[in-house]
Amino acid sequence: MELSRDEEEALAGKLGKALASAYKILVAIGESTGAKKLIPIKWAHLSGVNYNTIGDPGMDFLDKFSRTTKVVVKSTLNPMGYDRNKPEDIPSSFQEKQGSIIESYERMGVTPSFTCTPYEIFDIPDKGTAISFA
Known part of the structure; x- marks a missing residue:
């Protein structure tokens, strides 16, 4: 799944644990449904x-x-x-x-x-x- 630089940083936890958790959920849903990007x-x-x-x-x-x-x-x-x-x-x-x-x-x-x-x-x-x- 294609992520922007900001989304990658959020997923990596660079913008906080809570946002990283949210992005992990969003990316998992996106990947399971074949989404190309958020x-x-x-x-x-x-x-x-x-x-x-x-x-x-x-x-x-x-x-x-x-x-x-x-x-x-x-x-x-x-x-x-x-x-x-x-x-x-x-x-x-x-x-x-x-x-x-x-x-x-x-x-x-x-x-x-x-x-x-x-x-x-x-x-x-x-x-x-x-x-x-x-």
């Missing part, structure tokens, strides 16, 4: 928000990652594990763990949109704009 995006919509899905390992990964990392493009989130407006029947331990995940994303500058359809909430990008939605 393209710049203007908006990322992220999954991996629900504690039921990522558990303690995902929560711990995000906590560590978020201490040194900020998003560089507009980024929004998929739904989380419960409705924040109706927490009455949700165990407090689950709410705390879900809250930790949300705090990690917010530390990175991700907008807590909690929707599968962010294009119905936010302005749709111009035609031809590259985006990456989970």
Whole structure:
């Protein structure tokens, strides 16, 4: 897979461990799908928000990652594990763990949109704009 000099430096860890981890994931996905190169995006919509899905390992990964990392493009989130407006029947331990995940994303500058359809909430990008939605 063809990488720019900046992408190679990021992958090699010269721009930090968190960015190197992100590039390892992107390159692995790209290679597995036959991509020739990476393209710049203007908006990322992220999954991996629900504690039921990522558990303690995902929560711990995000906590560590978020201490040194900020998003560089507009980024929004998929739904989380419960409705924040109706927490009455949700165990407090689950709410705390879900809250930790949300705090990690917010530390990175991700907008807590909690929707599968962010294009119905936010302005749709111009035609031809590259985006990456989970």
